[in-house]
Amino acid sequence: MSDRISRDAVAHVARLANLALTDDELDTYTAQLADVLAHAADVEALDLAGVEPTTHPYPLTNVLRADVVGPTLDRDEVLAAAPAVADDRFSVPTILGEAP
Amino acid sequence: MSGSALELAAAVRRGTRSAVDVLDEHRAAIEATELQIHAFNLVTAAEARAAAEEVDRTVAAGDDPGPLAGVPIALKDNLCTRGIPTTCSSKILDGWLPPYDATVVQRLAAAGAVPIGKTNLDEFAMGSSTENSAFGPTRNPRDLTRVPGGSSGGSAAAVAAGFAPLSLGSDTGGSIRQPAALCGVVGVKPTYGRVSRYGLIAFASSLDQIGPFANTVADAAQLLEVIAGHDPRDSTSIPEGPPAVSEHLLDGVDGLRVGVVTELLGEGIAPDVAARVREAAEALAAAGAKVEEASVPAAIYGLSAYYLIAPAEASSNLARFDGVRYGLRVNAPTTNEMMIATRTAGFGAEVKRRIMLGTYALSAGYYDAYYGQAQRVRTLIARDFAAAYEQFDVLLSPTSPTTAFAFGDKTADPLTMYLNDVCTIPSNLVGDPAMSVPFGTGADGLPVGVQVLAPALAEATMFRTAAVLEGAAP
Amino acid sequence: MTTTLLPEGWELIVGLEVHAELATATKMFSAAPNMFGDDPNTNIDPVTLGLPGSLPVLNEKAVELAIRLGLAVHCSVEPSVFSRKNYFYPDMPKDFQISQYDKPINVDGWLELPDGTVIGIERAHLEEDTGKSSHMGGDGRIHGASHSLVDYNRAGVPLLEIVSRPDIRTPDQAKAYVSELRSILVATGASDGKMEEGSMRVDANVSVHHPGEPFGTRCEIKNLNSLRSLGRAIEYEARRQVDVLEAGETIRQETRHWNEAEGRTSTMRVKEDADDYRYFPEPDLVPLAPSAEWIEQIRADLPPMPAERRARLAAAAGVPKTTDSVAVIVERDLDGLALATLELGADPGRVLVHVEQNLSGDGSAELRPDLLAALIALETGGELTATQAKQVLADVVATGADPAEVAKAKGFEAMSSDALFTAIDEIIAGSPDEWERFRTGDQKARGKLTGFFVGQVMKATRGQADGGAVTARLNELAAG
């Protein structure tokens, strides 16, 4: 067990990411993520107060599109690629709750 | 048969060779060794033939068939091709037929190129050896016991094996340059925003760039000119037109200021690889360049920053693979269980690892320490590069710390595998162009790649440096 | 106006989040049509479906409409950034929503309700709508459904989320706020404001506390799609919270669902630590920084907003701006007619009465102000009674004819005082008992009998008498 990331934290993250892990996988991933995070300790330790984050490597602003209707996809082509379809819509099993 | 794309295109344009003939020749090469190499997830026989015939008709009609007329090109299987399976080498997309073409695919068609297949990759481009493909690994054509590098291993191998004179890959942390180096071909990561990402299935949006593989620097230049240029469908596409690279290819390096990056030539770099880089620097000096040591101190933080940023963006980009609209679905009684079952069955181990790492780096309480901090480090690295480029026109480093390694060598420990990208990652973090040029071999007789780095938009300078290295290569 | 009817010592605190669909031709991040009511999954493109490889590009018109609304509610327009809000849900094609998080386009505004109350607006930010799931089997509700069908036509429709400050204190105020906001959305052209079509949806954050103490724990009631539901839901929820607290229990922070048929809210989802949306800046979009020139040009093009129009009409009519008829007239978009009529010198009181009460039908908006002014002149000149004027006005609206001619055609001649007094005398003579009670009765009795006598005189004169004049004459006669 690493002090970088706990097994519980990995289990929590897997839940957030909609992934199911076996107990063995949980152990393996915990150790591997801990290794990567330990390597990242160099970055974590830097004092970067006052340094702006870079979100885009090539800075652009105000990239806008004119409000003009363009082509749409063929519904049949799109629905043919879907795992389950009914009444021209995508079909999914029971949804347990409303959107958050 | 490692033909030059430019020569083939010239012959087809002149009408001295038919595009169909050119295609058949490459198909024969594929048939001969593809079973051993496994560069392709799919060879698009019928579509390629139709495209070649169309080129021949255009030539016969006296119309301009485009600068890449009749040149076979292999496409990394994370580029959307309408009606042609696009899998990202993942079970989760198995069988998906995109209803649209990527911008680069459209531009290739307009240039007369003939797409001959979709190449293998590490699943969702996550890896450095193409061992993470759900459809089995690709072998290095220079040595079948070695990996081709990754994630664009199939695209590098296709060119190295003579299956196509050109191919396209995508480079998020070195995924074009590193396999190019390991397979002994030219590989280019353009300036971020040079080439439209529309239709490239995203790994890490702020790092991904599409770029060329070729046997020669001149071929790579021509391919870059075809695929580059502003695309209104990509908000991060830079407004400039395609770079004028080819016309400056033979300008030489006389007077050029070249810096050899100290931080990328020390610990962790194999001595034989380092030696080749030093020879390359000497070759440039002999051609008239002014060569000195350069320092980019923050580059050493690149790897850590990258392995927080790229997984974070990936964790979000790959959320859409949920079994609802396309691709794999594993049935379950509720939608939530269906999504979990689908993603659990559909993604391989490395993809899951990165999704979890990225989810963690973005999660409440950790964002500032990990993702936020990594984005600040990016600023530091960009500053250091900017400072270096005040003194130098281009920088030099190894592309990969080692030559091609054996299968299974680095799969047990993810961190060891990640260290492969240490020299290539900084350019992705800052968005600058970089390319790998073959320059001799290592102690094992396998290809070594030298990396040429340049400031944003300075592809022309980078290419003419690469052309000199190509001419001087042992 | 009703109030919350909370027990003594409790105060209601409400903040509202209004999602308005913007009136663009295309979606927020792609050229697919923004159209309500089309066949399912027809207004879709790679971006709408979040297909692998697709990329968003921001709609300029959506930005312009957001700025229009922002300026109309006195916000400051700021440089902004889009972020990803990550959560899995089948109607969300990318399993994240692109929304503005820590850097919204509009911040710090306010609007004024017709009664003069000012409600603060914290922010008004851009985001994309989701698709629509229909729940099959069961009774069409999510619980008990066997499966759901998803239509992505609405996915990616541009939304403006307008977040009020917790300045609202009663259900009626909440309704007035939403109604005012709807008028502003329509006036700016930002949205059609149709709650019934879902182009405006309201979430209410409700808490109760004892004045002077900190605000209580709030619950969010989601997706209220009519003013009536909004008022009822807040009222129910406030009482529920007071009951819980008075029973010595605590309020859990949660999302609640309003059931219109049952008239109650119920727990939808408890807010948990698991609500971790992992917001981060959307790397596929670049920052938005509208230029000062663009903002000023939009400001210059804005039509006057309802509050300003109310103030202008009230000033022209010489009444307080909180006058009910003023609000109604502006709400019905008839203030232009009223102002033009006032400008022609018409009596302000009669203008407000006619426009508010007698001009709700078809063609009212096209009525020529000079015809309305002419009608009011006949009325104030004693040539038409109020009742007659109303009838004439209806014909004028329908035909566009001159009021004097309509009056003449209807046989509405002005009644002389002599003829009126004679008619009154005859009615008094025919009803001696009533007259005696009128003459000697108190204020209350007299009031009742005034109605009787006025009615009799009206009947005898076939409506030609002026009610006010009859009352005045009766009082005069009674006083001897």
Ligand SMILES: [Mg+2]
């Ligand atoms: Mg809300």
Ligand SMILES: [Zn+2]
């Ligand atoms: Zn919202």
